[in-house]
Amino acid sequence: VMVWLRRCTHYLFIVVVAVNSTLLTINAGDYIFYTDWAWTSYVIFSISQTLMLVVGATYYLTFTGVPGTATYYCLIMTVYTWVAKGAWFALGYPYDFIVTPVWLPSGMLLDLVYWATKKNKHSLILFGGVLVGMSLPLFNMVNLITVADPLETAFKYPRPTLPPYMTPIEPQVGEFYNSPVALGAGAGAVLSVTMAALGCKLNTWTYRWMAA
Numbered sequence: 001v002m003v004w005l006r007r008c009t010h011y012l013f014i015v016v017v018a019v020n021s022t023l024l025t026i027n028a029g030d031y032i033f034y035t036d037w038a039w040t041s042y043v044i045f046s047i048s049q050t051l052m053l054v055v056g057a058t059y060y061l062t063f064t065g066v067p068g069t070a071t072y073y074c075l076i077m078t079v080y081t082w083v084a085k086g087a088w089f090a091l092g093y094p095y096d097f098i099v100t101p102v103w104l105p106s107g108m109l110l111d112l113v114y115w116a117t118k119k120n121k122h123s124l125i126l127f128g129g130v131l132v133g134m135s136l137p138l139f140n141m142v143n144l145i146t147v148a149d150p151l152e153t154a155f156k157y158p159r160p161t162l163p164p165y166m167t168p169i170e171p172q173v174g175e176f177y178n179s180p181v182a183l184g185a186g187a188g189a190v191l192s193v194t195m196a197a198l199g200c201k202l203n204t205w206t207y208r209w210m211a212a
Contacts, residue, residue, distance in 0.1 A: 013202070014073065017056035019080065042144070046137040046184035047191065053077065053103050054132045054192045057110055058124065058199030067115035074107030102139040106132045121200050129196035133188030137181050 056077075057070035078101045109131040110124070117123035 014056060014060055014076070017052055017059075042140070042180045043137075043184045043187070046140045046180075047188050049103070049140070050106075050133050050136045050184075050188040050192055051195045053106060053136065054110070054129055055195040055199040055202070057107055057132075058128070058196045059202050061110065061114055061124070062121060062200050062203045065119060067111045067119075070110040070114070071104060071107040074101070074103035077103050100139075100143045102136065102143045105139055106136045109135055125196040125200060126193060129193035130189045132196075133190065133192030134185045137184030137188055140184075141181050 053074065057073045060073045061067075061070045063069075110128045113128040113131060114120075114124050117127070
């Protein structure tokens with residue numbers, strides 16, 4: 001029974017984190033966000049996706065102890081997002097914002113660190129967290145390059161439910177900072193170490209709670 005409870009808790013956590021990551025991704029690919037907020041939303045959503053990825057993937061990886069599990073977790077996130085985007089397409093939204101599997105390379109780096117350090121959790125937290133935090137904003141920019149121009153899409157597919165004050169405007173790029181990839185990678189690299197540690201700790205807490 002305890003084994004069954006542990007597995008249920010484990011899978012529930014994986015589903016919750018993966019679903020939340022999917023929702024963040026949809027927002028990050030939302031042309032209204034990118035039209036109105038431009039690089040500000042890019043940095044915020046890059047960091048948020050990084051943190052959601054690293055905590056779930058680290059938890060999953062340390063739970064199974066099998067290198068490759070983090071990449072599998074990123075694949076789950078990708079598939080969830082594809083399904084959600086398909087639902088948006090059915091509702092009439094443009095499918096131009098196709099989601100490229102931006103998380104997979106970061107998950108592979110996490111698995112590689114875990115494998116190369118012979119399953120050392122401290123190395124996984126430090127090196128894996130930094131690599132994921134630095135890599136995902138870069139791959140997220142690749143995702144942006146592959147989609148249609150946000151400003152063009154915003155005017156081509158206006159949302160009928162938008163109030164007048166939310167009409168798309170020209171993005172204000174470069175006034176706050178000049179390099180969104182560098183800012184996202186720098187902040188993500190620092191914060192991801194903490195979230196990787198949390199992912200490992202959640203695994204320990206899960207076992208202790210189930211064993212109580």
